[in-house]
Amino acid sequence: xxxxxxxxxxxxxxxxxxxxxxxxxxxxxxxxxxxxxxxxxxxxxxxxxxxxxxxxxxxxxxxxxxxxxxxxxxxxxxxxxxxxxxxxxxxxxxxxxxxxxxxxxxxxxxxxxxxxxxxxxxxxxxxxxxxxxxxxxxxxxxxxxxxxxxxxxxxxxxxxxxxxxxxxxxxxxxxxxxxxxxxxxxxxxxxxxxxxxxxxxxxxxxxxxxxxxxxxxxxxxxxxxxxxxxxxxxxxxxxxxxxxxxxxxxxxxxxxxxxxxxxxxxxxxxxxxxxxxxxxxxxxxxxxxxxxxxxxxxxxxxxxxxxxxxxxxxxxxxxxxxxxxxxxxxxxxxxxxxxxxxxxxxxxxxxxxxxxxxxxxxxxxxxxxxxxxxxxxxxxxxxxxxxxxxxxxxxxxxxxxxxxxxxxxxxxxxx
Amino acid sequence: xxxxxxxxxxxxxxxxxxxxxxxxxxxxxxxxxxxxxxxxxxxxxxxxxxxxxxxxxxxxxxxxxxxxxxxxxxxxxxxxxxxxxxxxxxxxxxxxxxxxxxxxxxxxxxxxxxxxxxxxxxxxxxxxxxxxxxxxxxxxxxxxxxxxxxxxxxxxxxxxxxxxxxxxxxxxxxxxxxxxxxxxxxxxxxxxxxxxxxxxxxxxxxxxxxxxxxxxxxxxxxxxxxxxxxxxxxxxxxxxxxxxxxxxxxxxxxxxxxxxxxxxxxxxxxxxxxxxxxxxxxxxxxxxxxxxxxxxxxxxxxxxxxxxxxxxxxxxxxxxxxxxxxxxxxxxxxxxxxxxxxxxxxxxxxxxxxxxxxxxxxxxxx
Numbered sequence: 001x002x003x004x005x006x007x008x009x010x011x012x013x014x015x016x017x018x019x020x021x022x023x024x025x026x027x028x029x030x031x032x033x034x035x036x037x038x039x040x041x042x043x044x045x046x047x048x049x050x051x052x053x054x055x056x057x058x059x060x061x062x063x064x065x066x067x068x069x070x071x072x073x074x075x076x077x078x079x080x081x082x083x084x085x086x087x088x089x090x091x092x093x094x095x096x097x098x099x100x101x102x103x104x105x106x107x108x109x110x111x112x113x114x115x116x117x118x119x120x121x122x123x124x125x126x127x128x129x130x131x132x133x134x135x136x137x138x139x140x141x142x143x144x145x146x147x148x149x150x151x152x153x154x155x156x157x158x159x160x161x162x163x164x165x166x167x168x169x170x171x172x173x174x175x176x177x178x179x180x181x182x183x184x185x186x187x188x189x190x191x192x193x194x195x196x197x198x199x200x201x202x203x204x205x206x207x208x209x210x211x212x213x214x215x216x217x218x219x220x221x222x223x224x225x226x227x228x229x230x231x232x233x234x235x236x237x238x239x240x241x242x243x244x245x246x247x248x249x250x251x252x253x254x255x256x257x258x259x260x261x262x263x264x265x266x267x268x269x270x271x272x273x274x275x276x277x278x279x280x281x282x283x284x285x286x287x288x289x290x291x292x293x294x295x296x297x298x299x300x301x302x303x304x305x306x307x308x309x310x311x312x313x314x315x316x317x318x319x320x321x322x323x324x325x326x327x328x329x330x331x332x333x334x335x336x337x338x339x340x341x342x343x344x345x346x347x348x349x350x351x352x353x354x355x356x357x358x359x360x361x362x363x364x365x366x367x368x369x370x371x372x373x374x375x376x377x378x379x380x381x382x383x384x385x386x387x388x389x390x391x392x393x394x395x396x397x398x399x400x401x402x403x404x405x406x407x408x409x410x411x412x413x414x415x
Numbered sequence: 416x417x418x419x420x421x422x423x424x425x426x427x428x429x430x431x432x433x434x435x436x437x438x439x440x441x442x443x444x445x446x447x448x449x450x451x452x453x454x455x456x457x458x459x460x461x462x463x464x465x466x467x468x469x470x471x472x473x474x475x476x477x478x479x480x481x482x483x484x485x486x487x488x489x490x491x492x493x494x495x496x497x498x499x500x501x502x503x504x505x506x507x508x509x510x511x512x513x514x515x516x517x518x519x520x521x522x523x524x525x526x527x528x529x530x531x532x533x534x535x536x537x538x539x540x541x542x543x544x545x546x547x548x549x550x551x552x553x554x555x556x557x558x559x560x561x562x563x564x565x566x567x568x569x570x571x572x573x574x575x576x577x578x579x580x581x582x583x584x585x586x587x588x589x590x591x592x593x594x595x596x597x598x599x600x601x602x603x604x605x606x607x608x609x610x611x612x613x614x615x616x617x618x619x620x621x622x623x624x625x626x627x628x629x630x631x632x633x634x635x636x637x638x639x640x641x642x643x644x645x646x647x648x649x650x651x652x653x654x655x656x657x658x659x660x661x662x663x664x665x666x667x668x669x670x671x672x673x674x675x676x677x678x679x680x681x682x683x684x685x686x687x688x689x690x691x692x693x694x695x696x697x698x699x700x701x702x703x704x705x706x707x708x709x710x711x712x713x714x715x716x717x718x719x720x721x722x723x724x725x726x727x728x729x730x731x732x733x734x735x736x737x738x739x740x741x742x743x744x745x746x747x748x749x750x751x752x753x754x755x756x757x758x759x760x761x762x763x764x765x766x767x768x769x770x771x772x773x774x775x776x777x778x779x780x781x
Contacts, residue, residue, distance in 0.1 A: 153476035180638075184648035191595050191653035191681075193618070193636055237470050244467065297475045320475035332435035335443065340467035341450045341459075349446060356442060363435050383634040391616060 002036040003029065003385065004121035006137040007128075008107050010041040010066055011054070015228070015260060015276065018128035018150035021175075021199050021301065026064045028200065028378050035382065038065040040115050042107045042133065049074050049413055050107040069111035076408040079104035090158040098161035099135075103402040105156075106132050113401060116140050123389050125173070128300075130156060135165045136401050144393040146171040146385065150300040151179055152323070157186055168399060171388040173197050173381070175301035178322035193391065195384045200374030201306045204287065207280040211288020214281050215256050215272045221351070222254040222272075223316075224289035226282065226304045227296075229273060230262040234295030234318060239266035241295075241343045246270050248344070253351070255293075258285055287311045290357065291350050299323045306372050309333050309364025314357050316346060333364025469494070485548055492544060496537035500530045563667045563711045568623040570705045576660055576691075577605025580737035581774040585658045585689040586613050588733070588776045592687055594655030599642035600662055604630030607637070610658070620645045622662060643670060646677040654682050660691040664698065665710035671723075679727035682779050688729065690720060690775045697738065697771025717773045728781040738772030 007022045014020050022039075030037040039061075043052040050071045058067050082101050086093045093101070112133055116124060117140040124141045126134040128150035138145055147169045151157055166187050172194040174180040184190045212218050223242070229235050235257060242255045243266075257265065257273045265273040277285065286292060292308040293316045302324045305315050315334035317324035319342075328334035335350065337343040350357060453459075459467075472491055500523065504515035576582060576598075585606070589596045590613050601607050601619025603626050610617035621627050624639035631637050638645060642663065657678065666674060678688060698714045699707060715723075721731050742764040745757045 188648050188650045190638075190645055190648035191597070191618075191650065193595075195636070232474070234474050237474055240470060241467070318471075318475075320471075329436075329439070332439045335439075335446070339450070339471055340464065341453055342446065345446050345449045345453065349442070349449075359435075359438065363439075380634060387636075 001034060001123070001382075001386065001389070002038070002121040004116070004119050004124050005037065005039045005041075006112070006116055006124060006126045006133055007039060007041050008109075008131040008133045009044055009047060010039050010068075011045060011061060013045055017228075018148065018300070021150065021303070022125075022127040022148065023061070023064070024199060025381065027062050028374050029381065030064050032378055032382060038067065038121065040067050040069070040112050040119075040137075042109045042112060043068045043070045044107055046413070049411060056111075067112075067115060069109050069115065071107040071109050072404055073106075073108060073407065073410070075106055075411045076104060076405060077411050078405065078408045079106075079411070086159065087155045090155040091160070093159055095160045095164065098159040099402055100405065101156070101159060102132050102135050102161050103405050105130065108132050108402065108404050109136075110404070113137065113140055117142065119143060123385050125385075129162060129166075132402050135161060138165050138168050139399040139401055142393070142395060144170040144388045144391065146173055146388055148173045148175075149179065149183055150175060151183055151186075152298045152300050152321075153182055154298060157182075163187060164399065168394075170391065170393055171195075171384065173384065175199065176323045176326050178326045179300050182322065193384070193388055195380065197377060197381055197384070198372055199301060199303055199306075200377040201303065201310055201368055201372050202374075204283045204307075204310050205279055206283035206287055209281075209284045211256075211285040214277075214285055215254070215274065217254050217256075217272065220252040220254050221290045222256050222288070223347070224256045224258060224286060224292050224313075225294065226286060226292065226307075227259045227294070228262055229257045229259050229265060232296075232298065234297060236263070236266070238293060238295040239268065239271060241340050242271065243268055244340060245344055245347060249348070256285060256289070258282065283307075283311070286313060289313055291316050291347070294318065294321075294324055296324075297321045302327065305334065305364075306368045309361065309368045312358075312361030312365050314350065314360035314364065316343075316350065327367075331364050331367030333360050333367055335360070465494070485551065489541075489544055489548055492541050496534065496541045498530045498534050498537070500526050563669070564709075566662070566665060566706065566710050568625075570703070570709065571623065571662070572703065572706070573626065574600070574602050574661060575605050576602060577607075577609050579606075579691075581691050581735065581772070582606055582609055584733075584735055584774055584776075585691065586610055586615070588689040589615055589617075589656035589658060589687050592655040594683065594686075595653070596656035596658065597645070597649075597654050598658045599645070600660060601630065601637060602626050602661075604633065604635045604637055606658065607635050611635075615656070617658075643674060643677065646674070646681050649681045651680050652683040654686060656687045656689075657682060658689045658691075663690065664692045664714040665706075665712050667711035671712060671715075675723050675727050678724075679729070679779065684779055684781065686779045688724070688775075688777045688779070690777070691772065692717075692720070692775075693738070693772050694769070696766065696768075697741075700741075701739065701771060717775055720775055721777075724775075724777050728779055729777040730780050731775065731777050733774075733776040735774045736770035736772070737774070738770055740770055741768040743768060 005022050005026050007019050009019050010023060026037050026039055029035050043054045043056050044050040045053050051074050052070045054068050056068050056070050058065060082104060086101055113136040116137045121143060123143055124137060124145045125148060126137045127148040129147060166189060172183060172189065172192055174196045175198055177196050180196055212220060225235065225238060227233060255271045258277055260276045261273060286308055292313050294302055294304060295318050297318045297320045299321050300323055305324060305327050308315050317328055317334055317336045319325060319336040319338035325336060328336060335346050337346050469491060472487060502519050504512050504519060506512040506515060586609050596610060596615050596617045598607055598617055598619040600621040602621055604619060607617050607619045618636035620638045620640050620642055622641040627637045627639045682688060692714045695714050695716060717734050743760050745760060746753050
């Protein structure tokens, strides 16, 4: 069986997010006897510019065959105007304008879409929903097509362009039950074949160093955030809440923000911003944390929760994020906050109560062991794909490819 | 007082999922109580607390999971409805402050006129939203009073539809249809296995999440939700067949009405419905007292289902009876009162003790 992943960007440099999830799945699946995996992707690595930075052509990334195609243009400034406009009432936006938004969001990659149209794979998997490569890939795929939406509750989800596109999907693969509920609510796709798969967790691979030593904190206790340091991930709010907390609770406690920095990093003596760290350092920092905090309200899975639980580190999540709340409620491995007050009280309680931390961490570890180890994930995924292929594919006849937007002023990072 | 060392009893409780969930709920209750106590104490300046809460809301979704935040979101609107025309004039250079102040003063009459209208509009919208939210909350309160509590899944006895007398007939009824077939309530998936073995593209739903885990683990497409909740997220004409049993028997009349409407739209024209139910008589006699007391509705006679479905464009194509037969045997003809007794037995058998279940098969014609 041959599977072709279609994803806007791909590579070990892409940290976190749906594209990294696609890579993890592809790398495990290609090791499964009887399965061949290839990836069709763009030459871009930066989702904000779509600048072609990788060479076009075929290469191998960790054993997976990757075909790269250049993007037709970089992101244009028109995107931001239209994005601001559609945010007000996305479901009221007309189909033509919604499709224009998708095209402007990009990446527009005509060579990639041509390749999907003549693929010799048995099944195509598009990952994630938000991008032009997915909408065009679904439109032209000649074989059964599954979608890994990696969706969260954001205005773009309600655009009619996606509703039209997803009618032609032959199966849906979700990260969490909450994501399935959201997609069913938005698209009424309940009768389509689907599976809540999630992602597997690797075994912890630290070097055994003390997290505080790596962070330059010595023996000081610390909370840890792991992922892209970005306003939209809730990092600004977390930093603000932490600073208020420290004003009211002077002491040794520090906050470590670990990951690539998208926005201006918070500047405070008790906050350490590491930037990107090695895999071993990541695990060691995580293992030394009192609590791992994920303040993001927009997560579709949050692998970092499961990584924390692998090390029996309890977590604290944003109560308005359905995916991370689902993990905490199902596992009993974490607590949540819904205001500064509850952040303050919950952090206080977690830091003061060692038994609570132990019980949460252990419950999380058991949950991770039971549901999120790679062999069982791949078993379920291959079973699902086999079923989708057996059902066959009704190729859409009236859906056209997206139209390349007229050339406009290009967005420049930091410009 | 809290401690830093795990206790032996805590370790034991870790392996019990119910205890884990209970523990988490208890901790969150304690935290919520403490949050409430601190809010009441007013130890944070009101303005600062609002600012911090707004920061949270700013990065929270307002769609599907934001419905419960109606009041909080409305207060955000209220706070944003005022537009301040007193533009800050601070500057790093003295001349800058002077220039800014001059511009503010000279433009004040103009900006003030525009801002007055914007604020007036924003306040009108805010007032209207308050009225809407008040109405919504009144409606919610009125609906809550009339809400019929569902039957707790924990009291419903487990079923094994794949081993039932009607399984083969149900499989036969939907074999050969073109498209997906929904089975509810599918339990652990025994009838789904039979449907799939017969080449039917079947999937299932069941409101009892605990019984569906084994089916999901076997790779079946099974969702832990009620039939009604599921049909709400299915597109019109998306199903080619349905095999229905379990909770459909004790739906509240309003829900039953909703079910018939949903079945009549989600099932494509030509689609097949196979509905299994106990008879009202056998259900009352055979089901546990807890279920019969707490169930929001009662099973219907087959004739009533026929009527309801017929009104929605279905044609009845078959009815079979089966299940536990509790009929009393006739007394021997040697008994001098045999004729009278047997007539009475026949009447009792017919009214109360006949085949306790039926399978109805109908096709959507329009």
